[in-house]
Amino acid sequence: MHLNWSMRQILLAAAPIAIAVFVFGASFGVLAVAARLPAWSVVLMSVLVFAGSAQFAAIGVIAAGGSVLTAIFAGALLNLRFIATGIAVAPSLPGARLLRSLLAQLSIDESYAMSVRAGEPGRPDGRTLLVTGALLYVVWVFGTLIGALLGPVLGDPKRLGLDAAFPAGFVALLWPMLAGRHAVRCAIGGAAVALALAPFTPPGIPLAGAAVVGLWLAR
């Protein structure tokens, strides 16, 4: 017999993740403000996008002098994986298609992973996804707000090494993904193609090349 997780179980399992998401949100807020985005837009981005690595990538492009279009492109490509997680969770969500597509907005890597853990094989638990997703959403936005307020207090971004925080953060996001052989070759291929294209092409093209390589080497 399958027992669904109780609300208490869900919240207990989500608590350490919530702390990590809060710190991630605060660091995103600090770095986004250091990249000279207005604080209100940084918080608005967390409210409307709710995807750490995509937001981090978009801000990283801006901080490195890239255009708004390149930043949107980089962030959106990172979020393409949500099409796959959306298909996986859709049958577990309540309501008709429209409601489900709204509730699916609460899926991020962490809430999706929790729903898979709480569910049966091949059927993630919808309630765990929604409860965890809602909790992490609040924490993510609040963390961003704190970071955006704290950022200007810290001082000159370059003297603090905040420009190096972006590649350091990308490495930290990348590393846990390198679990399988496929992921490793996608990463190596993506970096190699980006470096090969960078001297000859405008910003954005190296990332597009890396995306094509990632799709191609994924299986």
Place this chain on the structure above:
Amino acid sequence: MAGPLALALVLGLASLSFIMRATGALLPNLPAAVTARTGGLAPALLAALVAIQLTGPNGVIHVDVKVPAVLVAAVLAALRAPFIVCVIAGALVAALLRAVFHL
């Protein structure tokens, strides 16, 4: 960054992200062969972003304080240090090298 430009960035990324999360619920019958490949995007793009961050204005790898910063962050990530520890360590390495060696 000017307000309207920042707003364009936020709304552009938000609308595309919304569509991607909604797609699974609206079109649950997308072939698995298509969706399985999206798993390769994140590692390829993040690795490319690391690489691009280390290039100079001419698009060639530019050796400065960011390189040791990334190496330290990578070692910490391999040791399963939390995200924030890797980020702060990377920034600290860059800040210290700049302060001490005026790089």
